[in-house]
Amino acid sequence: MTPKPTLLKVLDYLSVIVLIIAAYLALVYAPTEQIMGDVQRVFYFHIGTAWVGLLGFVLSAILGIAYLVTKDMKWDIIEVAAIEISVVFFFITIVLGSVWARPAWNTWWTWDPRLTTAAITELVYVAYFMLRAGVEDPERRARFGAVYALFGGLSAPITFMAIRLFRSIHPVVIGAANQNQEKMNMSGDMRVAFFFALFAFTVIFIDLFWNRIRLGQLESKVEQLKLKVM
Amino acid sequence: MTNFLQATFAVFRKDITAELRSREIIFAMMVFSMLVIVIFNFALELDPATRKEVTSGVLWATFAFAGTLGLNRSMAVEKDRGCLDGLLLAPVDRSAIYFGKVLSNLAFMFIVEAFVLPLYSALYNVNLFNPGLLLVILLGSIGYTAVGTLLASMAVQARTRDVLLPILLFPIAIPVLLSAVKASTGFLNGVEMAEIWPSLNLLIVYDVIFTAVAFMVFDAVVEE
Numbered sequence: 466m467t468p469k470p471t472l473l474k475v476l477d478y479l480s481v482i483v484l485i486i487a488a489y490l491a492l493v494y495a496p497t498e499q500i501m502g503d504v505q506r507v508f509y510f511h512i513g514t515a516w517v518g519l520l521g522f523v524l525s526a527i528l529g530i531a532y533l534v535t536k537d538m539k540w541d542i543i544e545v546a547a548i549e550i551s552v553v554f555f556f557i558t559i560v561l562g563s564v565w566a567r568p569a570w571n572t573w574w575t576w577d578p579r580l581t582t583a584a585i586t587e588l589v590y591v592a593y594f595m596l597r598a599g600v601e602d603p604e605r606r607a608r609f610g611a612v613y614a615l616f617g618g619l620s621a622p623i624t625f626m627a628i629r630l631f632r633s634i635h636p637v638v639i640g641a642a643n644q645n646q647e648k649m650n651m652s653g654d655m656r657v658a659f660f661f662a663l664f665a666f667t668v669i670f671i672d673l674f675w676n677r678i679r680l681g682q683l684e685s686k687v688e689q690l691k692l693k694v695m
Numbered sequence: 696m697t698n699f700l701q702a703t704f705a706v707f708r709k710d711i712t713a714e715l716r717s718r719e720i721i722f723a724m725m726v727f728s729m730l731v732i733v734i735f736n737f738a739l740e741l742d743p744a745t746r747k748e749v750t751s752g753v754l755w756a757t758f759a760f761a762g763t764l765g766l767n768r769s770m771a772v773e774k775d776r777g778c779l780d781g782l783l784l785a786p787v788d789r790s791a792i793y794f795g796k797v798l799s800n801l802a803f804m805f806i807v808e809a810f811v812l813p814l815y816s817a818l819y820n821v822n823l824f825n826p827g828l829l830l831v832i833l834l835g836s837i838g839y840t841a842v843g844t845l846l847a848s849m850a851v852q853a854r855t856r857d858v859l860l861p862i863l864l865f866p867i868a869i870p871v872l873l874s875a876v877k878a879s880t881g882f883l884n885g886v887e888m889a890e891i892w893p894s895l896n897l898l899i900v901y902d903v904i905f906t907a908v909a910f911m912v913f914d915a916v917v918e919e
Contacts, residue, residue, distance in 0.1 A: 533915050589866040596863060599853030609849050612912045613863065616842070619904060620867045627870040627877075627897055 473675055480672040487513070487658075487665035495658035507565045509658050513666035515558040515583075520670065521551025522586065526618025529611035541607035542681035544614055545597075550673050552590045554666075559583055578628035585624050589617040603688065702787035706795020710769065711802065720768045724807045728761040732815060746819055751879030754823075755835070755872050757811055758804065759865070762839055765803045767860045769796065770847040779848075783917055793844065793913040797906075800840045808832055827882030827891070834898040835875035838905060839868055845909040848916050874898050 491509035498505035525547045532540035562580065563573045574580065593613050600606040651659060714720055735753045739745065773779040782792050816823045843864050850860040878894035880886075 533912060585866050585869055592862045592866055595855070596849065596853060596859060599855040599859055601854065605852065608915045608918065609853075612845075612849065612916060615908065615912065616846075616867050616905075619908060620870060623870040623897070623901055623904070624873075627873040627894075 469679070473672070473679070476668070476672040476675065480669045483661075483665035483668050487662045490658035490661050495655050496652060498655075501569055504565055504568050507561050509662040510666075511558055511561040511565060512659065513662040514554040514561065516663055517666045517670035518551045518555035518558055520667075521547040521554070521674075522590070522618060522621065525551070525614045529614035529618070532607060532611040533615070538603070538607060538685065541610060542685065543678055544610065546674055546677035546681055548590050548593060548614065550670060550677060552587065552594075554670070555583065555587050555590075559587065578625055581628050582621065582625040586617070586621050589620065593617065603685070699788055699791050702785070702791035703794045703798065706782070706792055707798040707802075710796070710799030713772075714799075714803070720765050721803055721806055723768065724761040724765045724803060725810050727764055728757045728807055728811050729814065731757045731760050732811070732818070736818075741819060746821065747884065748880070750815075750819070750821060750823075751828075751876050751883060754811065754815065754879065755876050758808060758832075758836070759839065759868070759872060761807050761811075762804055762836075762843060763861045763864060765807070766800055766840070766843040766847040766864075767850065767857065769800055769803070770844070770851045771856070774851040779917070789914050789917060790910050792917070793848075793910065796848075797840055797844045800844050801836060804836045804840055808836065821883075823883075825882050828879055831875055831878045831882065831895070831898070834895070834902060835871050838871040838898060838902040841902065841906040841909055842867055842871075845913060845916060848913070870897065870901050874901070 487509070491506050495506065495509070497503055525544050528540050528544035528547060531537075532544060559580075562583075566575065567573050593610065596613055597606050597610050600609055732753065735741065735756070739749055739753070741749070741753075770779075773782065783789065785792075812823045815821070843860075846863045846867070847860050850856050850863060853859050874894040874897040878891050878898065881891040881894065
């Protein structure tokens, strides 16, 4: 067994440090939003986790294609790692969003395009793990996983457009908004907290991703050793 | 190309012939869809006022549920009796098998839909014979079976196959169901075409993208 690389160990500690700093910036440093109040502080982590969650899902669709083209098991290991981490982060995003929505929209949940798409996307990747759990042959499991990851990645934007045919009330953070949507205006200090949260979660994502890939490699090694014994 | 089409139609003809002899898929789908409508009747209290709003939702939920039943069965039959291995041994392009299965599943869907529409019209005294609605049903069924056939051929190879197909299919098929419901409601309530077009376009885009992708990855799904 190869020992844990030093860089990964450093990254482990760095992740904890940036998470603490990001929490400080979001909870103490950033000024209180005038209209929404303190609950708006949830937003920094909400966007941070959403960003890495989506990053992992997009990555997994690409890795799925890479597996289908090359049939190399290493892509499958990376794909599972990406999806597994993203499912957790995306779940955190949804929960944090709910926490914010309760005072802001006066409801825990609303069937808005973004929320609905997020929930459906999460369900797609839960289904992904159920599919994998039902297939024993590792090579077939990898093929099915790759196909389903590709389908999930393709359907998410279409789902979003389909639901968008109804009106959205989700605030638009980046990019031009519809006239009738509320747009969040950030002050300088808020921007610092916002971009640092993005950075922090990217570091945490890379760290977890790397650890999970290593775990996947060890898993497949154990599986091979088991086969050798039998 | 003619070879490909011939193989596709051979698979299609095989399924239809087998179904005409056993009648196990279509009959089950019909009875099931009838039961779904009955359940919706009590679950939603389909009085004339609400009916106008929910008709297309009830129809599409019925098609989707009956559809999974048929998709699961039509692939399970292949797997159980080792027919799929036989089909794969045939010296034809494997995607021809996929398209053959899509065609026969589509035929089963259409038969069930042709059964449900007059039944629903008669039971609830609404006229569902609207050319626009028929177009939506055509487009929606194509997208649903294109994705469903591919996912069903994965699901039957898994250990948990009977529960797996709806779980795999529904989240992916949500764009089809949503835009089909939206477009159907539009046609049934006589909304202007300008409002229906976005949903129709989305259905067409979905059909094209997912048929193309399923066509490309089917080899990877059945490969032994």
